[in-house]
Amino acid sequence: MLQLYDYLESGNGYKVRLLLTQLGIPFERVELDILKGETRTREFLAKNPNGRIPLLELPDGTTLAESNAIQWYLAEGTRFLPEDRLGRAQVLQWMAFEQYSHEPFVAVLRFWHHAGTLAAHSEEEIAAKRSGGEAGLGVMERHLGQRPFFVGECYSIADIALYAYTHVAEEGGFELASYPAVRAWLERVRSQPGYVPITERVG
Amino acid sequence: MLQLYDYLESGNGYKVRLLLTQLGIPFERVELDILKGETRTREFLAKNPNGRIPLLELPDGTTLAESNAIQWYLAEGTRFLPEDRLGRAQVLQWMAFEQYSHEPFVAVLRFWHHAGTLAAHSEEEIAAKRSGGEAGLGVMERHLGQRPFFVGECYSIADIALYAYTHVAEEGGFELASYPAVRAWLERVRSQPGYVPITERVG
Numbered sequence: 001m002l003q004l005y006d007y008l009e010s011g012n013g014y015k016v017r018l019l020l021t022q023l024g025i026p027f028e029r030v031e032l033d034i035l036k037g038e039t040r041t042r043e044f045l046a047k048n049p050n051g052r053i054p055l056l057e058l059p060d061g062t063t064l065a066e067s068n069a070i071q072w073y074l075a076e077g078t079r080f081l082p083e084d085r086l087g088r089a090q091v092l093q094w095m096a097f098e099q100y101s102h103e104p105f106v107a108v109l110r111f112w113h114h115a116g117t118l119a120a121h122s123e124e125e126i127a128a129k130r131s132g133g134e135a136g137l138g139v140m141e142r143h144l145g146q147r148p149f150f151v152g153e154c155y156s157i158a159d160i161a162l163y164a165y166t167h168v169a170e171e172g173g174f175e176l177a178s179y180p181a182v183r184a185w186l187e188r189v190r191s192q193p194g195y196v197p198i199t200e201r202v203g
Numbered sequence: 204m205l206q207l208y209d210y211l212e213s214g215n216g217y218k219v220r221l222l223l224t225q226l227g228i229p230f231e232r233v234e235l236d237i238l239k240g241e242t243r244t245r246e247f248l249a250k251n252p253n254g255r256i257p258l259l260e261l262p263d264g265t266t267l268a269e270s271n272a273i274q275w276y277l278a279e280g281t282r283f284l285p286e287d288r289l290g291r292a293q294v295l296q297w298m299a300f301e302q303y304s305h306e307p308f309v310a311v312l313r314f315w316h317h318a319g320t321l322a323a324h325s326e327e328e329i330a331a332k333r334s335g336g337e338a339g340l341g342v343m344e345r346h347l348g349q350r351p352f353f354v355g356e357c358y359s360i361a362d363i364a365l366y367a368y369t370h371v372a373e374e375g376g377f378e379l380a381s382y383p384a385v386r387a388w389l390e391r392v393r394s395q396p397g398y399v400p401i402t403e404r405v406g
Contacts, residue, residue: 049342050304064292066299073292089267089276092295096269099302101253139252 002027004203005047005055007034009114011107011164012067013054014198019071019160021202022194023078029203035115067164068095071157080157090151094158098165101139105132107165110172133169137179140166144181148188155192163189168198205230207406208250208258210237212317214310214367215270216257217401222274222363224405225397226281232406238318270367271298274360283360293354297361301368304342308335310368313375336372340382343369347384351391358395366392371401 004020006013006029020027032038032053040051048055048065056064056073064070072092075081082088109129112118118126140162143150150158167186169176176183189195196202207223209216209232223230235241235256243254251258251268259267259276267273275295278284285291312332315321321329343365346353353361370389372379379386392398399405 049345050300062289064289064296066296066303068299069292069295072295073288076288076291085276085279086265086267088279089272092272092275093267093269096271096302097253099299100269100307103303104307142252 001059003030003057004028005030005032005039005044005053005057006203007032007039007053008199008201010034010053011103011110011168011198012052015067015157015160015164016054016056016070016074017202018164018196019074019080019157021196022192023074023080024194025074027203029201068092068099068157068161071095071160075157079154080160082152082154082156087152091156091158094150095161097136097139098158098161102133102136102162103165105129105136106169106172106174108172109133109174110165110168113172130173133172133174137166137169137174137176137182140185141179141181144185148185155189159185159189164198204262206233206260207231208233208235208242208247208256208260209406210235210242210256211402211404213237213256214306214313214371214401215255218270218360218363218367219257219259219273219277220405221367221399222277222283222360224399225395226277226283227397228277230406232404271295271302271360271364274298274363278360282357283363285355285357285359290355294359294361297353298364300339300342301361301364305336305339305365306368308332308339309372309375309377311375312336312377313368313371316375333376336375336377340369340372340377340379340385343388344382344384347388352388358392362388362392367401 002025004016004027006017008031039053045051047063050065052065054067054070056070064073081091112121149155150162166182205228207219207230209220211234235247242256248254250266253268255268257270257273259273267276284294315324352358353365369385
């Protein structure tokens with residue numbers, strides 16, 4: 001059986017967990033508490049030298065890291081990934097956008113709130129995170145104003161990747177009131193078959 | 204003809220430029236000076252709402268952003284991307300690693316040096332960038348100590364993605380002396396057919 005090294009509150013872990021559940025693929029979840037350094041142990045670093053969850057372990061012991069790469073691996077040949085070359089590249093474009101222009105702001109502010117470390121950061125640093133996050137949400141709003149999902153007309157792993165931290169952005173202090181197209185899209189994602197919330201212990 | 208919106212010193216632009224050259228695909232390069240705000244004009248934001256180069260424009264006007272997504276689009280079906288599902292996912296894993304655990308440190312310190320803005324950042328901020336970059340280089344060193352290229356036995360777009368900023372890491376103050384496997388790999392990349400240096404105006 002597939003093993004998913006994961007941390008329940010992690011949006012990056014949730015991306016994989018949600019996809020596995022929607023694909024109906026059985027898996028076993030191994031919870032590692034990142035706040036207690038459980039992803040930096042010698043044992044885990046032997047599995048992922050970059051010391052991060054999520055990590056997928058295949059039945060033969062092969063490991064695959066990075067949420068978007070794991071999603072791609074699982075989604076190839078399924079309805080979660082377009083068949084045409086341009087569509088696939090557009091999925092990767094939005095997953096790269098999420099990773100570089102969204103997660104480092106939206107997810108990190110939420111993490112600082114959750115970990116109780118917000119006060120350790122300067123006002124300037126927090127303002128920079130907020131402004132980066134608003135810029136990312138603005139790009140999403142303009143794109144979703146004209147279409148139901150990120151790529152083509154269908155729900156794909158690009159939507160899962162961007163949903164993971166957007167739907168809990170308010171936990172990092174972001175207000176979604178001024179992003180109506182984003183909010184409508186969040187509802188569309190939530191209504192997909194097999195949807196499970198981030199805090200549900202699946203697998 | 205393909206148009207590549209690009210900035211000569213950008214490693215992200217170079218990833219695409221190098222691949223196009225090695226694939227022998229003709230393209231026209233459109234230079235935009237990011238230091239002068241040329242990627243934030245109304246005209247360019249209409250092409251890429253995220254305001255970043257590289258951006259690939261297809262002959263029909265379709266645009267594709269994000270260096271790794273553009274590389275994937277160009278590499279599908281070529282020798283620069285493995286044929287097996289796991290190999291492809293591993294390529295994406297290393298491209299995601301580059302984007303999240305390497306570029307934000309190694310590329311950003313180089314950019315601060317080039318843009319002359321290093322002094323505007325605190326010692327603490329610079330030290331955090333340096334330490335993140337060393338961690339990334341350490342992960343690369345351990346991986347390359349056992350194999351010639353990042354995925355399988357072959358040069359792929361994962362190598363191009365990681366080469367782009369690693370080979371100029373010293374311009375950001377990183378010393379590569381203590382990374383012998385990385386240095387040997389840099390030489391292997393440089394000896395690939397069709398190699399062009401980052402500062403060469405191709406296309």
